[in-house]
Amino acid sequence: MNKTLKKRMDCLFNPESIAVIGASNVPGKWGFNTYVQILGTSLGKRKIFPVNNKTEEVLGQKAYPSIRDIPEPVDFAVIIVPYQHVPPVMQDCVAHGVKSALVITAGLGEVGEEGKKVEKEVVRIAQQGGIRFVGPNCMGHFDTTSGFYTTGWGQPLKQGSLSLVAQSGGFTGHLMQCGMDMGVGFNKLVSSGNEADLHTEDYLEYYAQDHSTKVIGAYVEGFREGERFLKLARETSKKKPLVIMKVGRTPTGSMAAMSHTGALSGTDAVCDAALKQSGVIRADEIEELFDISGALLRQPLPRGNRVGILTGGGGHGVVTTDACERLGLQLAKLAPETIDKIDTFLPPRWSKKNPVDLVGTTQFVTYQCLWPIIEDDNVDSIIVVGCIGLSAMFKVFRDRLSSQIEPFLQTMPDSVKQQAEVAMQGMDVMEEEELKNIDIMLDYMDRYQKPIIIIGLMATHEAKHTPVFKKLEDNGILWYPTPERAAKVVGHLVQYSRHIRDSN
């Protein structure tokens, strides 16, 4: 990318010194929340200067009436002042040698004629002064690698390789929450607001060349530079996946988008075709965006569309089959030797075909049945439904059951009490076994280069904190709540894999 732009954006994600213009002592105000966040994450690493002409100090730091009064150079400015003051403040920034800025202030281009005029003036000043800026009308940004946060939110996020841009402040918060809930690691995120200066396309180009970003995601209401975007997408998608939630699909939705950030969203059918041709993975919902991004961060790309299903319950086998077929995925025909191998672990009543239903076996044979499916040449991807993490769930049930058994156990002979104790301990052994099996599974996944998509039915919040689920999360393996969501992930992986093969 253009060298000057790259320098400006490097500064955006990792500045040396920051002026917070509009920093406030009043809790609840944007100028307070943002300033607290910057102090909390950058103090000791970067120089921070609050700018406020009505007070001497902001949260214990000396305040300056204007950025011009700061006795040192400042490369990055955060602007949180009433909209009519943004142009003179931007002028001050230019005068003080600022390279990049973030304008949080709302009420500019997205509102009426006056707001548009003011916004144009801000752009003119910044361009003349060589400043590139995010916003206005946005929620801030962050970079977990450099440890810089301007989003007014006090949660340290899991570090990872997914970088995002969102043309909506509300969605910025929603993306952060959703990623946290699903255990996906973030790299960078920008709430791009009205995109008066820096566009979605700029962030995407930056992420494309950024080594710490492996997967790029975006929430888009409209493209400001459609042609540039498609060219970028074509180039980028050969190397890194681009997952885009493009909204405004319906005519009324497009109108709503226009009054939101002023983005023009075009006919959806045209847009959809163009995105597909450029290798973009299109997500319909925010959860889908994380479902597929999370998978792309860790899972291998499948060679074809043949899916092997291993299920703890027959009903879930049916629903998973339905979901796969609806998406054009093929149910793999298992090789006879695969059937034979599985046959040694399951009772005779199992169906002897894909989906492999564990028919309610009380022994824990999930992994013994999983290995032959992975090894089978007829299988490209594997979906495992409701039988990984069982040891964790059994322990949760055990604890519930224990309190029920207790009163009866009191009245029992010692032999029964001992038996109960052994059975209860058996679940700890089962958990240790499963932890080992997960290591083997990860190894299998990489060796055979086949994605293994896990549906964690009944994975309660208690279960989430058990060692098995923690181990999966630490290794970047997501678990999906429904067969439909898991099948969609496989569908996207298959399509992207095909795109990579065809375009390289």
Added chain:
Amino acid sequence: MNKTLKKRMDCLFNPESIAVIGASNVPGKWGFNTYVQILGTSLGKRKIFPVNNKTEEVLGQKAYPSIRDIPEPVDFAVIIVPYQHVPPVMQDCVAHGVKSALVITAGLGEVGEEGKKVEKEVVRIAQQGGIRFVGPNCMGHFDTTSGFYTTGWGQPLKQGSLSLVAQSGGFTGHLMQCGMDMGVGFNKLVSSGNEADLHTEDYLEYYAQDHSTKVIGAYVEGFREGERFLKLARETSKKKPLVIMKVGRTPTGSMAAMSHTGALSGTDAVCDAALKQSGVIRADEIEELFDISGALLRQPLPRGNRVGILTGGGGHGVVTTDACERLGLQLAKLAPETIDKIDTFLPPRWSKKNPVDLVGTTQFVTYQCLWPIIEDDNVDSIIVVGCIGLSAMFKVFRDRLSSQIEPFLQTMPDSVKQQAEVAMQGMDVMEEEELKNIDIMLDYMDRYQKPIIIIGLMATHEAKHTPVFKKLEDNGILWYPTPERAAKVVGHLVQYSRHIRDSN
């Protein structure tokens, strides 16, 4: 319904005395888990007799070698013995005057020729002896009204008015977990297994006449009595909603269903049309089943398809608009007086139309803007996105922020500390305000007979335990995680409302 069948099913859901044939002292076995569950929920209310010919006692209760040896009458039997022993055990039940039974044992009709033969024999014996039974190959059942549980799971469930039948053991557990997670109250649930004797149709007919059941739900792989089902559905859906997740939509899915419980599932398109004509609400996913069932339990039915949207973020307004339009819902055109009323609470930059975007106002004006939308004659349903429950979320953020502010606050003058304290307390006031507003909202909902569907973005698990979310849950108001799921609920309510009007 038929009087004898009704009596048998009354006994199934609320027996006086229970024999557990195959009750076991060995933790982990079905005969142990089920027996513990029955003891835990029925001891003191019902007579419980363990039957086991290898031990003197089961969990402190005297065991009988056969049901014939029990010196008192028994009206309900739970059978958990190896499959080949089921026919003689059923014969014993007949001899002892049992009225209804539950056969948990697997390996019968769903397996091979031999299993089918044994199952037929069991049916013959039961029919001759006047016993009606659930199963075989199932997970048990429960009734929260009578307090009777045979599902091997130690969780007390929230009592409510939703009754279910599931043709899959795995889905039975999944339904229970999903309902618990979403805060939906259960009435009855049967895991119907192979349906050798009692069919899905029998349970539905029973629920239709059951006063404690307000909404009926079912997971169906195939109908054994298609004609009877459709007749039942037509009659029932005029009075109570019937929400059905019918799987086996694709050819391969149907085959998987056949090898699971032996159900024949027919062509999906035919099935879909028949269900629709009979007033059935068809859910595609398990979450959708609870989304709409939960709404039907509490929300009024809308008069038309015009939706008013109130949103905390513009992006979410766009996505919600898209989701509504895709489902054929209409975005309501707000009356001029509605716009005027809202105008007094929002800054001039708001769009002055539906969706009503609160444009990031820091004052808490959600409810002031909600009332005029409910009052508007052009609005039939309301979707509220990400702005109800804000006080709860702010408190969560406050606690996160507090720990960040703490070190800076130490260095500050007292006046700032006091200011911070007031701001923090302000959130408690906000919460109290919101609790009052929720009461008013429930009142509005009932007075205007308009559903209010809440999307709880960023509603973290911490937020779920706050008074605001508890109050919503206690009043049967669900909150939905995505605009798409909320829009689907409105779509179903509109269709069902139309069906009720057309058919009555």
